[in-house]
Amino acid sequence: MEIRSLHDTGFATLFNAFSRAFADYEVQINELQLQTMLTRRGYLPKLSFGAFDGDELVAFTLNGNGLFGGIPTAYDTGTGTLAAYRGQGLATKIFEHSIPYLREAGIRQYLLEVLQHNTKAVSVYRNLGFEVSREFNYFMQANEKVNAIMTKPSHAYSIREVDVAACQSASGFCDFYPSWQNSFESIGRAADDFLCFGAFIENRLIGYCIFESASGDVTQLAVAPTYRRKGIGTALLHETLSRNKYATAKVINTDTTCVDITDFLKARNIELKGQQFEMIKTL
Incomplete structure (x- = not known):
């Protein structure tokens, strides 16, 4: 297992991993919708990271980049793990791996949104030092x-x-x-x-x-x-x-x-x- 930047990862590989990671979600998106979402949210491959089992992308965090409240910010556009690889803490490992690269790029804060009923994810983010800034409907x-x-x-x-x-x-x-x-x-x-x-x-x-x-x-x-x-x-x-x-x-x-x-x-x-x-x- 190796964690590395998604800079050289093609969109087809990304879409395949994204689809498999979110296969159990009620709403599915196609290739065009994913591309549109990534563009809108400022996806930056070189500051996004994935866990690879050989050549297979099995977990990922897709980071957007921009200003939020006037502060250089990284935004979690999508974090997912293939079902067979869950329970290994890969999302946390990917996030911790990314921090030095984000800081080096001048990023000063990390922003994300998480469903409130996803208590497991909320707990993971709290343990990583995230604090709730707002609640959304x-x-x-x-x-x-x-x-x-x-x-x-x-x-x-x-x-x-x-x-x-x-x-x-x-x-x-x-x-x-x-x-x-x-x-x-x-x-x-x-x-x-x-x-x-x-x-x-x-x-x-x-x-x-x-x-x-x-x-x-x-x-x-x-x-x-x-x-x-x-x-x-x-x-x-x-x-x-x-x-x-x-x-x-x-x-x-x-x-x-x-x-x-x-x-x-x-x-x-x-x-x-x-x-x-x-x-x-x-x-």
Whole structure:
């Protein structure tokens, strides 16, 4: 068994290992979806590592690289182990092996998200020195079950496509700092995969939604506080659903302390499916 960088590991090998490691998960992803996910999350092969049994990749941690809160950060895009190799502590060994390389590359913190019900993984990360920074909800619902019925607006507004820059100029509408995969830096890595809609009164932007139509991922949805509860958010959601190429709408990693977004999604019948911890370790 040897742990080494994934710099020279081809995508086909990576996809094969990823598929086998997560074969027991409810949601499966294809090659294009994995490639899209890696691009969006800033995957950097030379700072990612795997355990090899001969030539076979049997465990891995795929690290993203970028800024988070202005700090150079490594992000755990995916950690997995083939079923036959579990129970050997390979994930911990890979992580510990990676630390000197991450520090040498100027990384100052390591960020990850983990499902709260995965208590074994949470315990491993705590033992490695990670601390919970935030708690996230994730919501999902079949398109046809989402309640995005338009009502008569109290203000005359229009919905039209905008670019990412327009949304970023209105990022102050958000009540919490987006998670890694929902940040503007991540969106910018795969900007062509997103649709952006703005809500306008005359020419003034009062709300926006950023949406990945291939996956059904509602990445950001925000309305200026003065214009909330007036149908603006529902109108933006309605527009995204009309363009959704995926059977399900997903809203991943909303801050559990943000009551407004939680209430809005529940009122739209987008069901709370679970919760995650965001965890950070200073390197």
